[in-house]
Amino acid sequence: MLTAILAITLLALILGLVLGFAAIRFKVEGDPIADQIDKILPQTQCGQCSFAGCRPYAEAIAAGEVDINRCPPGGEATIHALADLLEVEFKPLDEECGVEKPKMLAVIDEDRCIGCTLCIQACPVDAILGAAKHMHTVIASECTGCELCLPPCPVDCIDMVETKPKPNTWRWPDPAHIDLKLGDQP
Amino acid sequence: MTQKLGSFPGGLKLNGQKKRSTQVAIRKMPLSKKLILPLQQHIGEASIPIVSVGDKVLKGQKIAKAEGHVSVALHAPSSGTIIAIDEQPIPHPSGLSALCISIETDGEDQWIKRQPIKDFTEHTEHEIRQLIRDAGIVGLGGAGFPSFIKLNPGVHHHVETLIINGVECEPYITCDDMIMRERAEGILDGIEIMCYALHVKNCVIAIEDNKPEAISALELALGARPHLKETNVVVIPTRYPTGSEKQLIQVVTGKQVPTGGLPIDIGIVSHNVGTTYAIARSIKHGEPLISRIVTVTGREVEHAGNFETLFGTPMHELLEFCGTKRQPEEPFILGGPMMGYNLSGDHLPVTKTANCIIVGVDDGAKASTPLPCIRCGECATACPVSLLPQQLYWHSRAKDLDKAKEYNLFDCIECGCCSYVCPSEIPLVHYFRFAKTEIMNQQQEHAKADIARIRHENRLARLELEQQEKELRQQQRKAALAATQAAKVKQAAELPTEPQTTDSQETQ
Numbered sequence: 001m002l003t004a005i006l007a008i009t010l011l012a013l014i015l016g017l018v019l020g021f022a023a024i025r026f027k028v029e030g031d032p033i034a035d036q037i038d039k040i041l042p043q044t045q046c047g048q049c050s051f052a053g054c055r056p057y058a059e060a061i062a063a064g065e066v067d068i069n070r071c072p073p074g075g076e077a078t079i080h081a082l083a084d085l086l087e088v089e090f091k092p093l094d095e096e097c098g099v100e101k102p103k104m105l106a107v108i109d110e111d112r113c114i115g116c117t118l119c120i121q122a123c124p125v126d127a128i129l130g131a132a133k134h135m136h137t138v139i140a141s142e143c144t145g146c147e148l149c150l151p152p153c154p155v156d157c158i159d160m161v162e163t164k165p166k167p168n169t170w171r172w173p174d175p176a177h178i179d180l181k182l183g184d185q186p
Numbered sequence: 187m188t189q190k191l192g193s194f195p196g197g198l199k200l201n202g203q204k205k206r207s208t209q210v211a212i213r214k215m216p217l218s219k220k221l222i223l224p225l226q227q228h229i230g231e232a233s234i235p236i237v238s239v240g241d242k243v244l245k246g247q248k249i250a251k252a253e254g255h256v257s258v259a260l261h262a263p264s265s266g267t268i269i270a271i272d273e274q275p276i277p278h279p280s281g282l283s284a285l286c287i288s289i290e291t292d293g294e295d296q297w298i299k300r301q302p303i304k305d306f307t308e309h310t311e312h313e314i315r316q317l318i319r320d321a322g323i324v325g326l327g328g329a330g331f332p333s334f335i336k337l338n339p340g341v342h343h344h345v346e347t348l349i350i351n352g353v354e355c356e357p358y359i360t361c362d363d364m365i366m367r368e369r370a371e372g373i374l375d376g377i378e379i380m381c382y383a384l385h386v387k388n389c390v391i392a393i394e395d396n397k398p399e400a401i402s403a404l405e406l407a408l409g410a411r412p413h414l415k416e417t418n419v420v421v422i423p424t425r426y427p428t429g430s431e432k433q434l435i436q437v438v439t440g441k442q443v444p445t446g447g448l449p450i451d452i453g454i455v456s457h458n459v460g461t462t463y464a465i466a467r468s469i470k471h472g473e474p475l476i477s478r479i480v481t482v483t484g485r486e487v488e489h490a491g492n493f494e495t496l497f498g499t500p501m502h503e504l505l506e507f508c509g510t511k512r513q514p515e516e517p518f519i520l521g522g523p524m525m526g527y528n529l530s531g532d533h534l535p536v537t538k539t540a541n542c543i544i545v546g547v548d549d550g551a552k553a554s555t556p557l558p559c560i561r562c563g564e565c566a567t568a569c570p571v572s573l574l575p576q577q578l579y580w581h582s583r584a585k586d587l588d589k590a591k592e593y594n595l596f597d598c599i600e601c602g603c604c605s606y607v608c609p610s611e612i613p614l615v616h617y618f619r620f621a622k623t624e625i626m627n628q629q630q631e632h633a634k635a636d637i638a639r640i641r642h643e644n645r646l647a648r649l650e651l652e653q654q655e656k657e658l659r660q661q662q663r664k665a666a667l668a669a670t671q672a673a674k675v676k677q678a679a680e681l682p683t684e685p686q687t688t689d690s691q692e693t694q
């Protein structure tokens with residue numbers, strides 16, 4: 001019994017050390033360009049870019065493997081920022097990845113939720129609270145609106161709702177639609 | 187009094203359009219049945235309600251308290267019953283709703299017990315500031331910044347000059363003009379209190395030369411107060427946007443407030459005349475800020491003029507009272523034609539920052555289609571802050587917001603001079619407002635994204651750890667199993683008849 005406990009503790013300790021060491025090593029060797037790209041990406045972690053999150057996409061861009069226009073949640077503004085950073089031409093959003101749409105928020109219908117925890121396992125930012133067989137709730141301030149929790153839900157009780165604009169976060173509309181004539185560069 | 191005046195670049199000579207609303211003295215808007223009071227009528231944090239639905243309140247009773255430092259209290263403008271604390275449409279360019287306290291008035295207009303202060307010098311400067319904060323006073327010139335903050339020089343600053351802003355440079359608006367004509371004594375009372383709170387002697391009352399009545403009223407009142415010998419009326423040339431704080435400071439003192447800095451950094455504090463009067467009422471009469479003077483004017487207004495209006499009064503009632511020819515829900519301008527915005531909706535309340543309502547602008551913007559920019563440079567000549575509006579326009583339009591920031595977008599005071607002169611009628615200032623709110627939003631979103639990144643990384647780390655633990659447990663189990671079997675084999679070889687040792691239990 002004692003030897004087993006000792007063995008486990010020792011192993012855990014060694015593994016912890018290895019992990020810590022790896023983390024430090026990884027930091028040192030971390031790709032600064034990928035870091036900067038990751039800073040620009042919206043961190044929705046939705047995977048629409050066809051990568052498993054923002055970081056892998058950032059690394060792929062840094063490696064020059066993919067285009068900069070694959071992130072629908074970031075939209076045009078993100079592509080502009082990436083184009084600026086990497087000193088490449090701006091490209092419109094790749095429609096194959098999706099379209100830019102207003103920010104949404106997941107809301108669980110708590111009456112219908114059966115507490116299966118599948119959504120928790122899918123949420124990339126741990127924005128869902130709940131225990132097995134108990135109703136689940138989304139922490140609104142943490143939800144990135146990635147929609148990854150929708151498909152796993154067996155009873156379809158998660159809805160995406162548009163975030164309600166408030167006067168102090170409201171934005172003046174883009175007046176570009178008033179300009180009917182194109183090409184009026186100053 | 188003559189004083190050498192400074193100047194600022196650009197600016198416009200505009201047709202004042204002020205006659206229509208200055209023919210009659212300030213009138214009182216009758217009491218409305220229902221008053222709607224947004225909890226946020228100032229810059230900063232919204233106030234927090236301290237009453238509940240069903241409560242009876244008296245005129246001047248505090249109904250919401252300040253929250254955090256940059257905030258002020260809110261008071262019941264008349265006596266009555268709280269009938270709702272909920273979201274109501276507010277006068278905001280977005281047309282959105284926000285939390286409001288609604289009062290059904292009882293018609294008695296019965297005051298709470300007021301506590302006038304005879305000699306304010308018996309109170310410390312700090313106490314005076316707290317009283318002003320508690321009276322809910324904010325800048326009445328239009329911005330709505332809590333006034334008590336601008337009455338605190340802080341430990342690092344020395345205030346040389348207090349500027350009382352009676353410029354009112356934007357066309358149509360005349361509420362400051364009328365208050366100076368009719369309530370000069372009150373304004374001087376306010377100046378005495380402010381000079382005391384700021385430890386300053388030198389005070390300049392700046393008035394444009396198109397307001398001769400106001401100038402003589404204040405000079406007359408000053409003549410009767412020899413102790414205010416360092417307070418002077420300074421007449422400045424009429425030019426838009428001289429009333430804007432930084433431009434006025436440049437005109438009066440010749441000094442420039444540094445980019446991103448505050449007037450206090452160069453020893454100057456400025457307050458609007460209406461605010462000055464409100465401060466006098468709060469200290470000398472114990473009356474919190476519950477009403478303001480609103481100019482109602484424009485081609486469609488039959489009895490244009492200035493009206494002392496309780497906060498929360500629905501704007502359409504005020505417009506009806508002035509005999510306005512207006513269809514329900516027809517849009518009108520809140521503020522001036524240059525810096526104000528269009529509103530529509532009938533139940534929007536008058537708030538602390540509502541200085542002027544215009545229905546029917548004579549030389550108003552023609553709703554036309556903008557033409558391409560011809561690079562004439564007129565906009566840059568007109569800009570009072572020496573920005574390059576055509577560059578800003580190009581970058582804002584292309585949503586290249588970092589570039590717009592590099593061109594000092596945030597120095598733009600949204601005066602609209604550039605849009606006004608643009609021969610192609612490009613709504614330049616709209617682009618700048620859009621770009622500014624867009625940038626602020628992006629900053630908020632970046633902050634949120636940073637949190638999401640950390641949460642995601644934590645999750646990945648946690649999953650990895652769980653995975654490793656799982657593998658560890660598996661290995662452990664395998665090792666233990668192997669050990670048991672090995673032991674068994676050994677035992678079987680050595681002592682085939684002996685019972686099992688405790689070895690196998692260890693693996694449990």
Ligand code: SF4
Nearest residue numbers: 044046047049054071
């Ligand atoms: S599409 Fe954008 S937000 Fe979604 S994972 Fe990829 S980079 Fe992140």
Ligand code: SF4
Nearest residue numbers: 123143144146147149
């Ligand atoms: S709650 Fe759903 S939509 Fe929100 S972040 Fe989690 S998985 Fe995405």
Ligand code: SF4
Nearest residue numbers: 113114116117119153
């Ligand atoms: S997946 Fe659906 S049913 Fe299961 S816990 Fe989440 S919300 Fe409830």
Ligand code: SF4
Nearest residue numbers: 559560562563565608
């Ligand atoms: S005034 Fe109008 S047309 Fe002239 S440079 Fe400026 S934006 Fe272009």
Ligand code: SF4
Nearest residue numbers: 569598599601602604
């Ligand atoms: S709106 Fe801004 S850019 Fe245009 S003139 Fe005024 S300060 Fe200059």
